Amino acid sequence: MYRIRDFIFMDAVNLSGNLLGFISDIFLDFNKKQVKGFVITPNNIFRKSLNVFIKDIVSLTSVIVVTNVNKDKYFQFNDVKRMNVVDEKGCLIGMVEDILFDEESFCIKAVILSTGFINNFIKGKKILLIDDLTLGEDNVFYRGKKENLKFFNSPHALFNSDKASERK
Known part of the structure; x- marks a missing residue:
């Protein structure tokens, strides 16, 4: 079993190895009882938060490697x-x-x-x-x-x- 704290501050990189930021939260569908993905906060304060769906994760170890991100707004655990x-x-x-x-x-x-x-x-x-x-x-x-x-x-x-x- 995972908890949210297992992922907080974990680095997120794309397939090229470029650092996208760190995981700051998860987004979920409470009615379907499903974690849908992670919220990535960039290290640059002038950039918006990114979201990555579970299906777009290639590797989930000490660093999360993703193929695709988006900037849409989803229901987060912090809500x-x-x-x-x-x-x-x-x-x-x-x-x-x-x-x-x-x-x-x-x-x-x-x-x-x-x-x-x-x-x-x-x-x-x-x-x-x-x-x-x-x-x-x-x-x-x-x-x-x-x-x-x-x-x-x-x-x-x-x-x-x-x-x-x-x-x-």
Whole structure:
């Protein structure tokens, strides 16, 4: 699985090896749950941002090699980032921070939510499946059941006391 942060500031070059700029965002189709391409910001401040579709990518390693770019405007992840996610009762669940998408098909699988700096550290970030989300004008609506999935990352939860006592 990829996250957006895996691509941010990655250099983009054309087939001739000329540096086009760096990846600053992705553009996507939220309704079809698909990442469509990348937004490339040129190193020259007088140039406009470029877009490259997934189909126009030749190589995706530490540098992205592209065959074709365009200057059209598409729906970007930054348009969704920091949107509130609310449930059917109107309760705030969190704020969109990142997405997870498939490495081969570039299909969006899940959205990572921030619940606040301290809450993220203590309880971890929330991960919601994309099938349970609907994009609105002002926020994202979550229509799943919160109780079904509880993901967390906590350093002290890596080893529980039973396993620690088995090692002694």
